[in-house]
């Protein structure tokens with residue numbers, strides 16, 4: 354009984370720390386994005402609130418929380434209210450299976466540095482990221498506005514297409530690590546990170562990941578120039594903020610997944626493991642921001658063509674080749 | 682994507698990759714460039730003299746009020762934010778006892794300035810006049826009236842107007858001929 358209670362408390366503490374870190378990082382990721390994007394475009398970015406605009410995320414969140422929460426009269430009220438939570442929750446839940454260290458020994462107890470070592474961790478991640486589409490599609494649908502609806506439909510179509518190549522690009526990794534568990538996948542990269550043996554997989558995974566997180570050049574569901582703000586057009590206040598948090602947590606999760614599957618997870622010399630994982634997440638996020646600062650948005654047909662005619666076949670061929678190598 | 686059909690797919694892919702690399706290199710170089718941004722409250726860009734912002738009522742070179750309360754600006758104003766009362770001075774000059782512009786409504790289109798026959802109402806480049814209290818944006822004549830000629834320093838309407846005032850008798854105005862005694866040139 355006592356061990357059970359201790360384990361429960363431990364879980365809650367871990368959850369609290371991880372959740373706090375993720376939300377904090379999400380807020381400062383927004384800051385980093387605005388700042389870096391500005392420099393990429395030869396601007397300054399936020400520099401009024403605090404030194405280097407470092408208090409900007411706090412100012413933003415205060416603004417978001419205190420703003421009026423408007424629900425359009427014609428909206429489907431319940432779905433409209435729930436949709437942002439779906440986006441944010443699924444993104445946050447995905448982090449549960451990401452290991453951020455091997456294990457810690459405190460008072461003679463072995464503490465695994467992962468919230469839950471699911472043996473089907475990878476499938477869990479995919480299940481949740483597919484569920485995240487519901488937030489986008491339902492949010493767009495429930496707003497009862499044509500732009501939001503278009504954004505939602507685009508989001509659904511795009512995420513279904515890229516989910517496929519995202520999944521296929523990871524099958525070689527599963528074949529190499531011989532496990533669906535993210536902990537085991539990191540263990541399997543003890544000697545070298547998988548990016549060296551699977552560069553094509555990594556490229557496909559990364560492109561699909563950018564598309565999954567609805568970022569430029571794949572931000573068709575939001576497409577400011579044509580759709581206003583796309584699926585979250587009718588949202589205001591903290592509900593809009595939830596979509597925002599969801600997006601940036603999603604970026605972190607994808608960064609963490611890229612780190613776990615290809616960059617050796619928490620492995621690295623000198624620094625403690627969680628720091629390495631954090632550094633890798635930030636690196637992936639920075640590259641995503643750089644991409645956003647450079648590339649224009651794809652057209653819808655180009656998006657579909659890239660997904661179905663390039664990424665999916667390439668991923669399939671990659672699986673066959675990897676299989677052949679493993680057999681030999 | 683390059684759509685030149687004669688090229689082999691490989692050269693096409695290489696060309697595309699090169700284009701991508703150039704793009705990424707360009708934005709990367711921007712990181713180390715000094716931003717072009719002019720930071721507003723610290724640096725105030727000198728505005729052109731004809732920028733349209735806060736409105737003033739100017740005076741002629743002799744210090745008299747130029748406005749003759751003709752209501753033309755008020756009539757042309759698209760948002761009807763000018764109101765006034767007209768009256769006459771002892772010497773026959775018209776003037777506005779009160780003149781009011783509601784800057785909460787003004788869209789700074791400059792039509793009032795174009796309509797004004799006496800160059801009295803003019804827009805200035807000073808745009809920093811936002812207020813917390815919207816009623817504070819209603820400017821009265823005392824707030825509007827300045828003691829200079831604005832953009833057109835020399836113009837004095839009454840020197841041209843052909844109206845008898847302190848500025849000039851009949852026939853003394855610029856480009857005005859002496860009054861003709863219509864009986865003297867009868868055949």
Ligand code: SF4
Nearest residue numbers: 758787788790791793
């Ligand atoms: S600038 Fe335009 S809107 Fe403003 S007072 Fe003059 S005519 Fe009216």
Ligand code: SF4
Nearest residue numbers: 748749751752754797
């Ligand atoms: S400001 Fe000019 S247009 Fe307006 S009433 Fe006076 S003289 Fe007439």
